[in-house]
Amino acid sequence: MLLGLSGWFITAAGAAGLAGAAAGFNYLLPSATIRLLAIVRTGARYGERLAGHAAAFAVLAQVRPALYRAIAGSPPAAALALTSGEASARLVQDVGAIEMAIARRPARAGAAAAIAAGGLLILSVRPVAALLFLLLAGMAVGLTGWSCRRLDEAGQEVQRRQGALRELLGLQLAAAPELRCYRMEDAAIARIAAADAALADARRRQAAAGGAIEAIGALATGAAAVGVFLLAMPAGTALAALGALTAAAAMDGIMPALRERAARSATREAAARLGALFMPDPPPFPKPRSAALTLPGVGTLVPAGARIAITGATGTGKTSLVEAMIGLRHHDAPGIRLGDMPLAALPAATLRAIFAWAPQDAQLLAGTVRDNLLLADPDAAERALWDALDAACLAGVVRALPHGLDSWIGENGEQLSGGERRRLSLARAYLSRAPWLLLDEPTEALDAPTERAVVERLTQRLARTGQGLIAVTHRDAVAVLCTVHVSPATCRAIDPGTPHRAVRVLAPVD
Known part of the structure; x- marks a missing residue:
């Protein structure tokens, strides 16, 4: 919306100059208003991130101790099967994925607000342009959901490969003195390199799928700006420019939600890996009457x-x-x-x-x-x-x-x-x-x-x-x-x- 207002101001200033009315054009009030809104926007974004991360940290303050207790109190078979490297991967990497998911959650509400505000402003310019904007926004969300099917497998694979690499690193570091003593460093480095290469391959596939989602967002933004501008031309060039900039700004507000949707596969994999550590609470058990x-x-x-x-x-x-x-x-x-x-x-x-x-x-x-x-x-x-x-x-x-x-x-x-x-x-x-x-x-x-x-x-x-x-x-x-x-x-x-x-x-x- 700030981008749209700036575009309107620039367009109006240009139109005033072309009309020869520059001397009577008050540019100070709109300029000061835009700067004020820029400051408010910066503060709002900072506050949104602060609130999102504060909520994430508040949750993690309970999740990590609970997860540690779950690992420490798991049944013998599960506890002995869980290596220190794998436990570290669960506590750091998987919990980190959950943290980012919590921090990104406000993006959904932000996207809804961007679509609603942008649609209403474009509607005031020309209804048919607003209809096109809403149609393109819906297509962007739908195509992102379709593309995420390809991204899901890659995201889950990245999460698994990261855990495997952390586990391997933990094991090799624990055995570092023996590896040096028996000259096995090269073999250990080769194993780590192979795990890292597998992770890099999974990340490339994830990046390719993620790039498609970014392309969908960019194309939707461009199409919305051009389409709204053309459909709004009967209302005048200045209002058409305002509508086009509003469409671009609103589409930009949708992008964080699209990225949040793309990250859900990794979040689900992390949640599944963490959930496997939590056992149902055992039924109440009577205590022995004595320590004999x-x-x-x-x-x-x-x-x-x-x-x-x-x-x-x-x-x-x-x-x-x-x-x-x-x-x-x-x-x-x-x-x-x-x-x-x-x-x-x-x-x-x-x-x-x-x-x-x-x-x-x-x-x-x-x-x-x-x-x-x-x-x-x-x-x-x-x-x-x-x-x-x-x-x-x-x-x-x-x-x-x-x-x-x-x-x-x-x-x-x-x-x-x-x-x-x-x-x-x-x-x-x-x-x-x-x-x-x-x-x-x-x-x-x-x-x-x-x-x-x-x-x-x-x-x-x-x-x-x-x-x-x-x-x-x-x-x-x-x-x-x-x-x-x-x-x-x-x-x-x-x-x-x-x-x-x-x-x-x-x-x-x-």
Whole structure:
């Protein structure tokens, strides 16, 4: 509309000059009005974008945490099948597509307003010209819908290829040291290049289909301007020019909606990929009446506060049993019960409230020491953080860092040594208020003096908190803490001469 008004002003000024009335023509008022409208237009566009992106960010502030919770709380089969690269693609790329779709949504209302305003203004010039404009606008929308059928497949393919490339990059970067060591960089680069070439091919096909939509918009704009001008000529050259410029401006207002329609295929693919991560809410499940464990064999009840060592040769299923206890792996072993309920029937949320886990391969956040500790208890006071670090024999190391608890430890704790990472994972488990500590090789990679100190402080902590201990271990220093020794390989208790000598545990199946 501003373009039409500017055209009218220029045409009128020219006509006044040709008529010899330039001296009496007041050009200041129309010029000032056009400038005012230009400022209003700029502010309106800025406000529209600000409002659109604000709405998108408000939605994403809920979507991304919900998506992260869905990934973290998904069933074991789904969680283990989802690589870190694929999870990153879902959280970044697919959510980004949804963000753009939300930001572009006002384009539909804008297009409707442009058609209505343009049609009414052209109608005031000449009705038949307005009819032509509306016909061309409808044809542009219809042809765009037809062209989008070709674009849909290309857009979905681009979305899938982008996800595959992100996943591959994540996998290759994670294995970068091994690739260098075994001189496999060229093979890795070739795989990445092949994935990138497939993505580029899909993008070319998408660009070709998208170019057709841009061409439809450009042709519709030109046809509308010329057609309206010719049909409006009987009303005078100035009004015909006003009608032509109005038609071009209104068609330009339709283009964002056409582009939004073209992007829907990628949006649908992103929504489908994200939707696959959200599982229906499980039905309400009763909580176990106690945290005591019932183990197979003679059905002995192991009370909370007991100490159990799971020992045995590599490959006998120790870690898989531990992962089943916190819901990371499906486990059908009969007879293992938590309170009065079978372990295998309990939801992951219940299991993770019962067991505080320190895994064999500790995974740490790319953040600070504090960030990693607060995963276990977001409300933990600073004194509790230091107590947990002290129990894991890591407080001195953290105090020596440049910023203490707020020191950055890098991707997966790369600023720390292997033993320090393991002890930070152990401190994180100590912060949990769960009745059982579930520790998988807690002193692996520690030197003998550090191991003795960690075991001594663990003993003191267990005595103070009354927590139970289930430890997978090959180390005698940890095994001697435990009053119940279990060998998954033989399904028999190793009798250490304690009151729990009758306990037996059925081996999980790997």
